[in-house]
Structure formats: C-alpha cells, structure tokens
Amino acid sequence: MRKLIFLGVGGGAPSRWGLPGILLIKDGFSALFDCGEGTQLKILEKGLGINVDVVAITHMHGDHVLGLPGMIQTMGLLGRQKELIILGPKELKDFLEESFSRTKFEPNFPIKFVDSYEGPDFRIVPFETCHTVESRGYVYEERERRNLDVEKLRAEGIWDYRVFRALKEGKTVQYGGRTLIPEDYLIITKGKKIVYTGDTRPCNNIIEASKNADVLIHDSTFDNNEEAHLYGHSNASDAAEVASKAGVGTLVLFHYSARYTTTEPLLDEALKRFPRAVTVEPLDTVFIR
Amino acid sequence: MRKLIFLGVGGGAPSRWGLPGILLIKDGFSALFDCGEGTQLKILEKGLGINVDVVAITHMHGDHVLGLPGMIQTMGLLGRQKELIILGPKELKDFLEESFSRTKFEPNFPIKFVDSYEGPDFRIVPFETCHTVESRGYVYEERERRNLDVEKLRAEGIWDYRVFRALKEGKTVQYGGRTLIPEDYLIITKGKKIVYTGDTRPCNNIIEASKNADVLIHDSTFDNNEEAHLYGHSNASDAAEVASKAGVGTLVLFHYSARYTTTEPLLDEALKRFPRAVTVEPLDTVFIR
Numbered sequence: 001m002r003k004l005i006f007l008g009v010g011g012g013a014p015s016r017w018g019l020p021g022i023l024l025i026k027d028g029f030s031a032l033f034d035c036g037e038g039t040q041l042k043i044l045e046k047g048l049g050i051n052v053d054v055v056a057i058t059h060m061h062g063d064h065v066l067g068l069p070g071m072i073q074t075m076g077l078l079g080r081q082k083e084l085i086i087l088g089p090k091e092l093k094d095f096l097e098e099s100f101s102r103t104k105f106e107p108n109f110p111i112k113f114v115d116s117y118e119g120p121d122f123r124i125v126p127f128e129t130c131h132t133v134e135s136r137g138y139v140y141e142e143r144e145r146r147n148l149d150v151e152k153l154r155a156e157g158i159w160d161y162r163v164f165r166a167l168k169e170g171k172t173v174q175y176g177g178r179t180l181i182p183e184d185y186l187i188i189t190k191g192k193k194i195v196y197t198g199d200t201r202p203c204n205n206i207i208e209a210s211k212n213a214d215v216l217i218h219d220s221t222f223d224n225n226e227e228a229h230l231y232g233h234s235n236a237s238d239a240a241e242v243a244s245k246a247g248v249g250t251l252v253l254f255h256y257s258a259r260y261t262t263t264e265p266l267l268d269e270a271l272k273r274f275p276r277a278v279t280v281e282p283l284d285t286v287f288i289r
Numbered sequence: 290m291r292k293l294i295f296l297g298v299g300g301g302a303p304s305r306w307g308l309p310g311i312l313l314i315k316d317g318f319s320a321l322f323d324c325g326e327g328t329q330l331k332i333l334e335k336g337l338g339i340n341v342d343v344v345a346i347t348h349m350h351g352d353h354v355l356g357l358p359g360m361i362q363t364m365g366l367l368g369r370q371k372e373l374i375i376l377g378p379k380e381l382k383d384f385l386e387e388s389f390s391r392t393k394f395e396p397n398f399p400i401k402f403v404d405s406y407e408g409p410d411f412r413i414v415p416f417e418t419c420h421t422v423e424s425r426g427y428v429y430e431e432r433e434r435r436n437l438d439v440e441k442l443r444a445e446g447i448w449d450y451r452v453f454r455a456l457k458e459g460k461t462v463q464y465g466g467r468t469l470i471p472e473d474y475l476i477i478t479k480g481k482k483i484v485y486t487g488d489t490r491p492c493n494n495i496i497e498a499s500k501n502a503d504v505l506i507h508d509s510t511f512d513n514n515e516e517a518h519l520y521g522h523s524n525a526s527d528a529a530e531v532a533s534k535a536g537v538g539t540l541v542l543f544h545y546s547a548r549y550t551t552t553e554p555l556l557d558e559a560l561k562r563f564p565r566a567v568t569v570e571p572l573d574t575v576f577i578r
Contacts, residue, residue: 013366014330014359037359038327041303062392066359070303070326073351077302095391102384103351104422133393 002026002192004215004252004286007042009279011063011199011221011233015258018042018282019063022196022217022254024140029053029119033138033196039067040074046283050074054117056124057088058198059135060095068092069099076107083110085117087126089134121145122191127209129200132232137198139209142191149185192288195248199255201229202238210246215288218242220253223265236266240273251277252286291315291481293504293541293575296331298568300352300488300510300522304547307331307571308352311485311506311543313429318342318408322427322485328356329363335572339363343406345413346377347487348424349384358388365396372399374406376415378423410434411480416498418489421521426487428498431480438474481577484537488544490518491527499535504577507531509542512554525555529562540566541575 003025010017019036023043031054032039043050050071057065065088075084084107086092093113100106116125121143126136148168153159158175166173173180193213197206200219210216218239222228228235234242236253243251251274253266260266263279270277280286292314299306308325312332320343321328332339339360346354354377364373373396375381382402389395405414410432415425437457442448447464455462462469482502486495489508499505507528511517517524523531525542532540540563542555549555552568559566569575 013363014333018330037356038330041307041327041330044303060392062359062362062394065392066355066362066388067326070351070355073355074302091391095388098387098391099355099384102380102387103349103354105351 002194002288004194004217004288005046005048006252006254006280006282006284006286007039007046008036009254009256009282009284010258011219011255013258014038014063015256016261016282017256017258019067020198020255021067023048023052024194026122031056031117031124031140034058034064034198035068035071036063037066037070040071042283050078051080051082052084053082054085054087054124056117056126056138057086057092058129058137058196059131059133060089060091061133061199064198065092065095069096069103069105072096072100072107072111073103073105075109076105080109083112086111086113087115087117087124087138088113089136128205129197130203130205130232131199131201135198135200135232137200137206137209138196139213140192140194140196142193144191145189147187147189149187153185194288196254197234199232200234201232202234202242206242207246210242210248212247214249215252215286216243216246216248216250217252217254219255220266220270221255221257223260223269236269236277237273240270240277243274243277249276253277253279291483291577293483293506293577294335294337295541295543295569295571295573295575296328296335297325298543298545298571298573299547300508300544302547303327303352304545305550305571306545306547308356309487309544310356312337312341313483315411320345320406320413320429323347323353323487324356324360325352326355326359329360331572339367340369340371341373342371343374343376343413345406345415345427346375346381347418347426347485348420348422349378349380350422350488353487354381354384358385358392358394361385361389361396361400362392362394364398365394369398372401375400375402376404376406376413376427377402378425417494418486419492419494419521420488420490424487424489424521426489426495426498427485428502429481429483429485431482433480434478436476436478438476442474483577486543488521489523490521491523491531495531496535499531499537501536503538504541504575505532505535505537505539506541506543508544509555509559510544510546512549512558525558525566526562529559529566532563532566538565542566542568
C-alpha cells in the first residue's frame with residue numbers, strides 16, 4: 001500500500017489550494033515532492049511527523065521551494081539525526097546553504113544532495129520537463145516482485161525447498177525426470193509507477209516518462225487558457241491528452257491557479273479527453289493498492 | 290483606532306501557535322512586525338490583503354523571517370506597484386536578494402531598506418534587545434495631537450478664527466484687552482505607544498524603550514524555565530516584571546513555545562507580577578482606542 005498525501009494543490013499566488021507539496025508514504029518510507037511555503041505546517045495539521053527521508057524538488061520557483069529552509073530547520077529543532085536526502089536542481093544546494101547561513105542555522109544532521117534515489121525496492125529518478133526555467137519531474141518506480149507459485153508446485157507434488165529456492169533465483173531445475181522452468185512457477189507482480197510533473201507545458205518528455213504509469217500527477221494550472229503554454233504551464237485539457245497518450249491509470253490534476261474556487265471547471269475539461277481524471281483538495285489522501 | 294492582528298503567536302518549532310507575525314493597522318496604514326513561515330497564508334485566512342506598507346523584522350532567525358521572501362513574491366504576482374519599506378537587521382537585504390535571485394524572482398515594485406520609519410503622525414524606531422544574535426525591537430509611537438478647545442473659546446465669547454489659528458499654532462494672542470495663552474485653550478491628546486520586543490532576555494533596554502507604553506508585546510517563550518535566558522528568551526514572569534518596571538498599560542505575552550497547548554501557565558505566571566497581562570490566540574485582534 002502506498003499513500004499520496006496532497007498537502008497543497010495550488011500554485012503561483014497562495015490561495016485556498018495551498019502551495020505544492022505531495023507526500024508519498026510506503027512501508028515507513030516517505031518522500032516529499034516539492035515544498036512550497038506552509039508545507040511543514042500542513043504536515044503538522046495532518047498530524048504527521050516531518051521526519052521525511054527524501055525531498056525531491058522540481059524547480060527553483062518560490063511556490064515550490066520556499067517552504068524547505070523552514071522545514072529543515074524544524075527537523076533540526078526536533079533533534080533529527082538521520083541523513084536527509086535531497087533531489088533537485090543544481091542551485092537548490094546553494095539556495096539552502098545561503099538561507100541557513102543568513103538565518104544562523106547549522107543542520108545537526110547530514111544532508112546529501114543526489115540526482116536520483118535508489119530505495120530497497122523502488123527508485124526515484126528525475127526527467128526533464130518543459131517550464132520557463134530549468135525543471136524536472138520525478139518518476140517513482142517500484143521493481144517488479146517475483147513470488148514463487150508454491151501452490152502450483154505442491155499441486156504437482158514438488159515439496160523440496162531447494163527446488164523452490166533455485167526456481168526463485170531464476171534457475172532451471174532438473175527434478176524427478178522433469179525440467180522445471182522458473183517462468184512457469186513465478187508470479188510476477190508489476191511494481192507501481194507514479195509520475196509527478198511539477199510545472200510544465202505538455203511535452204513529449206512527459207509522455208515518455210509517464211508511459212503506463214499507475215498515477216500521473218500533472219500540472220493543470222488552468223482549465224483551457226490559451227496563455228497557459230506561454231507561462232510554461234498546462235491546461236486540464238493538456239494533462240488529459242498527455243495521460244491518454246501515455247496510457248496511465250489515473251490522472252491527478254494538480255497546481256490549480258488561485259483564480260479557481262472549485263476544481264469543477266478543471267475536471268470537466270479533463271474528463272472530455274480522459275475518463276480516469278480526478279482532482280484533489282488540500283490534505284486529501286490517495287491510496288494506491 | 291488601531292488594530293493589532295496577531296497572525297502567529299508562537300516561536301521556534303511550528304505548532305498550533307503559528308510563527309511570529311503581527312499586523313498593525315491604523316487609518317489605512319499597515320505595518321507587519323516579523324514574518325515567520327505562513328504569515329502571508331494567515332493574512333489570507335483572515336481575509337485581509339497582503340498590501341502592507343512597512344515590514345519590520347526583529348532578527349534573522351528563521352521563525353521570524355522565512356515567510357518574507359514568499360510574501361514579497363506574492364505582492365509581485367498580485368501586481369503591486371507601491372514601494373515597500375523594510376526595516377530590519379543589516380543582513381536582511383542580502384538574504385532577500387539571494388533568495389530572489391535563486392528563485393528567479395525580480396520584484397516589479399521598489400523595495401526600500403531603512404533603519405526607522407516616519408509616518409504622517411507616528412514613527413517606528415528600533416531599539417537594541419538582548420537575544421543570542423543581533424536583534425532589535427520596535428517602538429511605534431504617535432505624535433501627540435493638539436486640538437483647540439473651541440467650546441471653551443466660544444464660551445468666553447471668542448469667535449474669531451484668526452485667533453483660533455494663532456492659538457493652534459502655539460502663538461500667544463492679544464485679544465479684546467486679554468492675553469490668550471495657547472496652553473489654556475489646547476486639548477493635548479497623547480499619542481499611543483506600542484512596543485514589540487521580538488526575541489529577548491529581559492533587559493534594561495526593554496524597560497527603557499517601553500516606558501509608559503500603552504501596549505508592550507514581550508517575548509514570553511516559557512512560563513518559568515530557568516534556561517530561558519540561556520536561549521536568549523524570557524519567561525512570562527520576566528515579561529511581567531519588565532511591564533511593571535516600565536509602567537505599561539497592557540502586556541501582551543508573545544512567542545509561546547510549542548510545549549504549551551494552552552496559554553494558561555504563561556498567563557498565570559505573569560498575573561502574579563503584573564495585573565494587566567493578556568495572552569492571544571492566532572488571528573486574534575487587539576483594538577487600541
């Protein structure tokens with residue numbers, strides 16, 4: 001089970017939507033994607049700890065990054081010792097270091113800046129997106145799981161655990177005069193794939209990176225504004241087209257402009273082109289089984 | 290009438306108290322004292338515009354200043370053109386410029402850094418406080434108002450507006466064989482004085498600066514913690530003693546530690562030493578008539 005907690009779902013000027021911040025939680029691991037002002041306050045409001053393992057920032061615009069210095073300072077105040085892993089644009093490190101120095105803060109725990117992150121059974125990798133400044137989206141991708149079909153083996157009268165182990169390791173086994181091929185006895189479960197675009201115009205890179213994703217969280221700043229692309233943003237209609245071309249499971253529209261007071265116009269626009277589109281409210285949780 | 294709107298009343302790690310931010314509003318003028326993360330979001334929540342005239346920062350610690358880059362960016366997004374006046378420590382300008390540069394923001398309105406501010410009938414001046422880093426509090430002080438006691442003059446049969454004007458200008462007037470002295474015909478209203486300490490140990494500078502203030506907003510991080518002074522903070526008991534020595538009207542306890550879930554222990558401690566102490570909740574308004 002994975003949870004996506006949408007701390008803030010708007011973009012640009014603050015509004016009732018809050019500013020970008022998405023928490024991904026799986027098996028005690030947590031990653032925060034973007035960290036607009038107020039993100040740590042929303043984590044607090046949701047009753048969660050701010051002890052995230054990984055922070056992944058898409059680009060240096062203030063609405064996506066200005067909550068990070070404060071959140072890291074709070075981690076320090078609360079006595080964090082565990083290393084914090086940060087993914088983001090090259091300038092992020094300088095921004096944080098300058099901010100810490102000006103505000104007289106010295107982190108009492110290690111901070112490591114990396115380009116991509118390899119977890120025990122998943123990875124988080126960036127891909128280039130199409131905004132007005134250097135920007136990247138992130139793919140969270142789990143490795144496929146291979147479980148032995150023990151019931152099938154037992155039904156065929158095979159109970160030897162050495163055979164089980166060899167098959168699980170992908171080895172062909174000679175047993176009782178038969179040749180057992182691993183593929184015949186493995187249940188392969190595809191890992192989940194979640195993609196977050198950050199701010200972007202619709203572009204081919206997004207479609208490529210999102211191929212067959214279970215969930216695509218896509219910039220949907222406007223419903224159908226012809227100037228969206230000029231500002232490096234997408235309309236709900238664009239997000240839906242990308243989702244359709246990439247064949248994703250669910251499209252989550254994200255980064256709503258302050259001009260909207262409900263997400264209805266955005267959702268209506270997306271549903272015309274892609275049936276599995278949803279919108280989210282601040283503090284909503286999306287469960288992915 | 291002046292209003293003090295307490296946007297956030299806590300300090301250090303974020304909590305239900307929010308982070309320091311106090312809005313002073315008088316006759317269409319507004320000044321913001323400190324700007325912790327989330328201050329602009331609280332202004333929004335209160336239904337107010339973020340079009341403040343003056344921002345006054347006490348010191349460079351993150352909980353007092355990390356909300357400022359985002360708030361200024363929002364002013365820009367909303368098309369502000371009016372000059373923004375900023376008072377604060379010397380490093381504040383560098384902090385803001387570095388932050389703007391890293392987040393690709395160029396303010397489209399002038400920002401002026403000054404040491405003190407002279408309004409039409411008041412001034413805001415800093416004074417040194419006693420924290421762990423360079424820090425300053427602020428005195429907001431209105432000039433006294435001199436209004437002519439027209440009723441008294443009329444009762445004495447004086448109706449000549451040239452006499453009125455001369456008396457109001459402080460000139461002694463010969464009229465109908467009498468010598469009219471301005472002091473006899475002027476109603477002098479003392480201007481209001483409001484003092485905000487920011488973070489500080491109790492110290493003589495605060496008592497000096499707060500002499501006869503109508504309202505003193507004083508650091509009251511703990512109720513009665515012997516380590517408070519070590520961290521450059523005050524207990525509620527300290528704040529009460531300062532208020533008493535300075536002879537202030539009302540003491541507002543401020544900057545509550547996240548360890549408190551109600552302000553009762555702080556208020557109880559203060560009331561033992563000073564009867565006119567109050568505590569405030571986030572978004573509370575204190576009216577000063």
